[in-house]
Amino acid sequence: MSPGGVKQDPAFSEIKRLCHSGRGGPELLHAVAERLRQRLSSEAYCASTVDPGSALITHALTGEMGGEREAAVFLDHLYFEHDLDQIRRMTRERRPVALLSELSGGDITRSPxxxxxxxxxxxxxEMRAVFTAGGHVWGTLDLSREAGRPDFEPREVAFVRRLAPHLGAGLKAAALRSQALAEGRTGTGAPGVLVLDHRGRVTHYTAAAERWLEEIEDLKPGWSESQDLPPAVRMVAGALKRALRPENSGDLDLLPRLNVRARSGRWLSLYGSLSEGLPAEAVIVIGPAGPGEVVRFNMAAYGLTPREAEVATLAAQGASTSEISASLYISGYTVQNHLRNAFEKVGVKSRRELTRRLFLDGL
Structure with missing residues (x-):
């Protein structure tokens, strides 16, 4: 048995390694989709990388999902009229995997x-998976079976649910890595890249990476030629190495990513993956944390309950008490009670102050 109490599964270990293999987003998603298709015995799939800000598709991949007609139906109609809202709802509810039979209330003929x-x-x-990191969607996958075959079983849903956070982290790391290595990206907000060998020594790094590391702590002379790196970097490298060990397949919370507060007060995110070369090296991408990650940390730090966090988020978006009440199916009195609790925990007296403290502090 693995540390998390889940029996070791070679297929899970292989796919988890792929998630942190340093591949580009579309390449990573294709490799994982093909292996899941075999592992879960599905006849077809469609997968996509998406823009985390809008959840709109950036690259689409398919296997046995028809041709131009089906692509047109999906991209021009279904995605905007049906799938997009469903993906956003699954993300909001922190529900990474769902069956079509569940989403359609037990009657798939109701589903467009x-x-x-x-x-x-x-x-x-069909089984739908949504891959998130930092509160944003980075990719999706739909696995489909032929009519006449049984629906996906709970154990198969659980298998994909266990993989979802690893693929979300891998897709985000791929996007950050691509941005950091893009030619000419020298702006102050560009992510940086560190490459570490098997001993933990730096073999390559970008100027942006050095700048972000200086925000964490002072770097000693010759830092790149030694193992004297900030603990946050060594933590991500160590977590990457440990997460990829087959015996740790059951440790669902062990992901090679970390958020750290810089000396400037802003939050930085570090993501780890493997290089594509042999022997594989650890690639650490470091850059400013996104708003979703900052908000999540702020809300956790102030001890807001999930419902208080939902109410605070809607209030920050400008929703009135009645609109929040209708959206969350709770009374206006309950909305006000949640807001009062949030005010007290955060130490503010108005919605404007609450928004500033939770959503802007640390950006």
Whole structure:
């Protein structure tokens, strides 16, 4: 048994290693989708990398999902009329995996996706996975089975649910790495990249990486030629090495990512992955934390409950008490009670102060 009480699964270990293999986003998603298709015995799939700000597709990948007609139905119609809202809802509810049978209330014929896309292809059952990191979506995957076959089992759903945070972290790391290595990216907000060998020594680094490390702590002369790195970097490198060990497959919380407060007061994010070369080296991407990550940390630091956090988020978006009440299906009195609790915990007296403290502090 692994540390998390889950029996070691070679397939899970292999796919988890892929998630942190240093591949580009589309390449990583394709490799994982093909292995999941084999592991879960599905006839078809469609996968996509998405823009984390809008959840709109940036790259689409398919396997046995038809041709131009199906692509047009999906991209021009279904995604905007059906899938996008579903993906956003799953993200908001922190529900990384769901079956079409569940999302359609037990009757898949109610689903536009089934009627307009799956049924014409002879498909019926589908599992949807949404891959997030830092509160934002970085990719999605739909695995489909032929009509007449049984639906996906709970153990298969649990398998993908265990993988979801690793793939979310891998897709975000790929995006940050691509941005950091883009030619000419020297702006103050550009992420930086460190490459460490198997001994933990720096073999390559960008100017942006050195600048971000200086925000964490003073670097000693010759820092790049020694193992004297900030603890945050060594933590991510160590977590990457440990997360990829087969015996740690059951440790669901062990991800090679970390958020650290810089001396300037802003939050920085560090993500780890492997290089594509042999022997593999650890690649650490470091840059400013996104708003979603900052907000999550601020809310946790002030001890807000999940419901208080939901109310505070809607209030920050300008929603009135009645609008929050309707959105969360709670009374206006309950909304006000949650806001009072949030005010007290954060130490503010108004919605404007609450928004500033939770959503702007640390950016």
């Amino acid at each position: 996706r089934y009627r307009e896309m799956l049924r014409p292809l002879g498909l019926a059952h």
